[in-house]
Amino acid sequence: MSAEPVLAVEGLKKHFPVEKGVLRRVVAHVKAVDGVSFAIRPGETLCLVGESGCGKSTVGKLAMGLIPATAGTIRLHGTDITGLSRTQMQPWRKRIQMVFQDPSASLNPRLTAGAVVSEPLENFGDIPASERSDRTVALLKKVGLSSDAMHKYPFEFSGGQKQRLGIARALALNPSVIVADEPVSALDVSVQAQVLNLMMDLQEEFGLAYLFVSHDLGVVEHIGHRIAVMYLGRIVEVADRDAIFANPRHPYTRALISAAPLPDPRARREKLVIEGDVPSPQNPPPGCHFHTRCPFAVARCRVDSPALRTLKDGRLAACHLED
Numbered sequence: 116m117s118a119e120p121v122l123a124v125e126g127l128k129k130h131f132p133v134e135k136g137v138l139r140r141v142v143a144h145v146k147a148v149d150g151v152s153f154a155i156r157p158g159e160t161l162c163l164v165g166e167s168g169c170g171k172s173t174v175g176k177l178a179m180g181l182i183p184a185t186a187g188t189i190r191l192h193g194t195d196i197t198g199l200s201r202t203q204m205q206p207w208r209k210r211i212q213m214v215f216q217d218p219s220a221s222l223n224p225r226l227t228a229g230a231v232v233s234e235p236l237e238n239f240g241d242i243p244a245s246e247r248s249d250r251t252v253a254l255l256k257k258v259g260l261s262s263d264a265m266h267k268y269p270f271e272f273s274g275g276q277k278q279r280l281g282i283a284r285a286l287a288l289n290p291s292v293i294v295a296d297e298p299v300s301a302l303d304v305s306v307q308a309q310v311l312n313l314m315m316d317l318q319e320e321f322g323l324a325y326l327f328v329s330h331d332l333g334v335v336e337h338i339g340h341r342i343a344v345m346y347l348g349r350i351v352e353v354a355d356r357d358a359i360f361a362n363p364r365h366p367y368t369r370a371l372i373s374a375a376p377l378p379d380p381r382a383r384r385e386k387l388v389i390e391g392d393v394p395s396p397q398n399p400p401p402g403c404h405f406h407t408r409c410p411f412a413v414a415r416c417r418v419d420s421p422a423l424r425t426l427k428d429g430r431l432a433a434c435h436l437e438d
């Protein structure tokens with residue numbers, strides 16, 4: 116892998132204002148993303164995991180430039196693309212593309228599959244019109260669909276085939292990074308592995324970097340090279356996949372992994388049960404955000420926010436008790 120990241124974010128924040136009254140006075144902020152940093156290299160999959168509402172999907176939207184950041188920087192191939200206008204973002208659109216969660220909702224039902232896949236080529240590509248059809252057929256084949264698919268409409272495809280179409284559309288402009296937001300969670304379990312394997316094959320062929328957002332640890336274990344665990348808008352642990360599944364260090368990661376089903380129903384894992392609900396990101400607890408649910412919390416955790424720092428084994432974790 117090249118040492119240079121294709122996508123790097125630093126101190127990324129997204130605080131949504133909460134408005135009240137007819138004057139729409141801002142009375143608070145929802146800190147959906149609160150200081151997230153990571154870098155992804157070519158051919159690498161970084162998975163962002165965490166419970167619903169932890170901010171992982173918002174990070175994906177920020178990286179894509181779909182919503183503006185409150186603070187922090189986003190670099191694509193070393194260039195700061197934070198806050199670029201739609202027009203300024205146009206040249207970068209080719210480099211970063213997205214695969215959405217719900218393939219049915221993300222495909223225009225009035226367009227044929229051929230039109231869906233060739234749309235980015237018309238809008239952003241520099242491929243002559245005469246070559247677009249051949250390129251579209253090649254893209255469909257690349258994702259395992261036949262050339263007959265060109266003339267079919269989205270409703271004629273299964274869920275897995277629709278997601279293949281979504282992947283073909285994302286590939287059309289030869290991106291270097293794909294942000295995939297829960298791309299298999301709407302699919303039958305039997306189809307999920309096929310789509311994940313397709314994404315892994317395409318990654319190997321094109322050197323793609325994936326920012327893969329998922330709540331499903333089984334999926335993440337299948338596709339991830341590194342895993343970043345999020346809790347209440349912050350990353351609490353980052354490690355290689357094997358290290359994090361074999362030996363999770365942050366108490367929240369340990370609880371998440373201990374709750375995930377094992378492929379072998381006879382196998383047992385040490386259980387770490389956490390009580391209570393995720394606190395509101397509008398009013399997160401002081402100190403360590405996790406202290407209200409952490410079974411190991413000490414007095415310091417209630418006042419002192421642990422930084423995400425490198426532990427002795429090389430991973431990153433944000434916990435006062437780990438070194």
Ligand code: SF4
Nearest residue numbers: 403406409416434435
């Ligand atoms: Fe638990 Fe304290 Fe570590 Fe936070 S810093 S995870 S509360 S032990």
